[in-house]
Amino acid sequence: MKTVAGALLALVLVSPVVALDGDPGMHDPSTVIVHDGKFYAYGTGGGLPISVSDDGWTWRRAGTLMQALPGGRPGQEVIARGGNNTWAPDVIRSGDKYFVYYSAPGTQPKAAIGLLVGRTLDPNSPDYKWEDGGPVVWSDGVEDSNAIDPGVFRDPVNGSLWLTYGSYFGYIRLVEINPKTGKRLYPERKPIDLAINGEASIIIYRDGWYYLLMTRGSCCAGANSSYNIRMGRSRKVTGPFHDNIGVDMLQGGGKLFLGSGGRYIGPGHFGLLDLGDGVQKFSMHYEADLDRGGISVLDIRPLLWRDGWPVAGDNFKEGTYQIESARTGTALELAVQGTPVGGLRGRGGGRGAGAGGGRGAGGAADAGARNPIPAQEAAQVSANWPAGPIDVRMSPYMVQAQQKWAVTPVANVGGYPGSSYFKITIAGTERALTATVDRELVVLPAFTGGPEQLWRIDQLSDGAYRVMPKAIAGTKEPWALSAIGSSMPTLARFDPASDRQRWWLKTP
């Protein structure tokens, strides 16, 4: 089992659908890293191809890393310890430097992890260049290790740097890294064995737990790849890492984090993208995107947490939703007088005001009153809605038309990590939720495509959503949909510790 390079080099992407836009074709992606407002990812391929995005949604190719490395190929010592392939890199910032670790296999399991050191990730910067940092770790082809697939981790507890690596032959291993040089801090020490039966490992941390994520299964066979991401956790960065039923990953344990699903087969090469404010995403590639002819593509999805374990969230999908405040339990609605679904009916089902006798009636109702009541559509009840702008408010959800919102992706307007922007309209109408210049909300009669009508919907760690306008005139600050009271929505700064800006988007 090995990671295969070059499989994507000739891919032509057409009609991007869901898993990122532009040219997301990639295999063995690094962790997605943000630098000067741009998103970068590096992948397997000759010279380590660069993918860059201005917003995390639309991606483009930007040459290779080794175009900016003297000699344009791994250093001689790296090649000597491993080989001259360039696969599966990872990247991290340490102080004022960036370290790129990459796989340089020869005839596996003889392989090495090489280091590149740079000061900027921006290929257009005059300071942009990479220096060969030599091999960091290697496997001699006999020992229980295949030194490829580096994953670099900074321990937030003490700032220490750690590198995991390995692929099936032998162990997933761990060494500590010197944050100043990117090389091993204690080269004389034996690497620590963490797991077996996997590759593409990396460690993340949350709330006193270290999580080792690695990819298991077969790669590089398109839709026939069984890649899936597994995990275990430990109280110490050095392990032991156990899965959800207590099996040590050194003995084959590994709780499933993400397997194939929908139109995507073979997720692998997990990377954490922490956007701050409690918003976490993860990057990975799918071995096969069935909507793109089965090529391998990069994707970015929400990272959720449940019962002490990371959970793979889904990017928001278009549909009709109720938008319920996590703070109040009331639902966002057009501020118009609601009409009961099916019209006024008493408890007994009879129609008309007061029909059926209210609470007390329930026994004798005509048979016709028990027919299913169809869903309420806006066209049925909107005749008396004002034609112009209408305020937005929150009320108990009553399955009424003014409470049902169509959330629809908008093409060619950019996006954010993992998704395009959405418009949010009253279902069955063009009445569009709009952010006002004074940071309040209104529903306008039509969608114009302005940034104040484009919405970013990030899923938060608990599964709730943060909803933000793309932009508001006159301010560059980010603002989020917020429940200022039980019945009043507004826009406010996002506070990850509060339920005010958390929303549950439920299908009606």
Next chain:
Amino acid sequence: MSRWLLARISFLWREPCGFARRACKARPTNPRYAHLKDALAVAVAAAVLSVAAAAAQDAPTRGPAPSLTRPASPAKVPGADGFLQRWLILEPIMTNGQLTDSAVQAAVKTLAVPTQSGTIPRHGDKVTIGDAPLAWHAVDTIRYNVNLYHFAYALKKPTSNVLFWVTTVVNAPRELSGVRLAIGSNAASVWWVNGREVIGIYNDRQSVIDDGVSKRLTLQKGPNVIRAAILNGGGATDFCARFVDEDGMPVKGLTVSVVE
């Protein structure tokens, strides 16, 4: 008045735990007696209407409302939570009891106090709406909320199917922008700050802190007139109000006054 009495008598009939208690209101009537209930309620109402009407005219008030007092100082500082505890309240005006958006908006127009957009009323001022002479009462509440049920009950006034006009003056030490009026009311209510409508909440609802919240507004330096109409269907009725800042915290430095 007859509609109100009918409602009360109906309550007495079907609610063994007392009249006009919201908790009892939620209990269903046994359907076997539903037809008897309405018939008996109408009969009893007819029998007592004339007596009740006469008694209401002649009877003294029931004594002070337990949660309300007469203001004893020129101005009152809101408590730590920022709630405005000094108000002028007009005796209740009978309504049709409807609490929908359109019904409430219609009521606040048709039952408007003639001078409400002009001078601030004083304690004891009287206005006539329809045929009913009504008096303004200055009160301090000892709680965060103003219990309109206590207010009306103490005056032997109706508490169901009514509209209460309330007003107060909030004095700001300086211009305060980006603040919000945050209210709760039982039941529907409409609110104005310095003559501009800023909140409307509708339908039958309990008084919940910060239920209705205005958009960001500016309090001018000095006096700012807060006015509201609270409409009740039946049962308990009260309201609370405060100003909050961008973070939802109470605005400090305000004082509240009414004209005695």
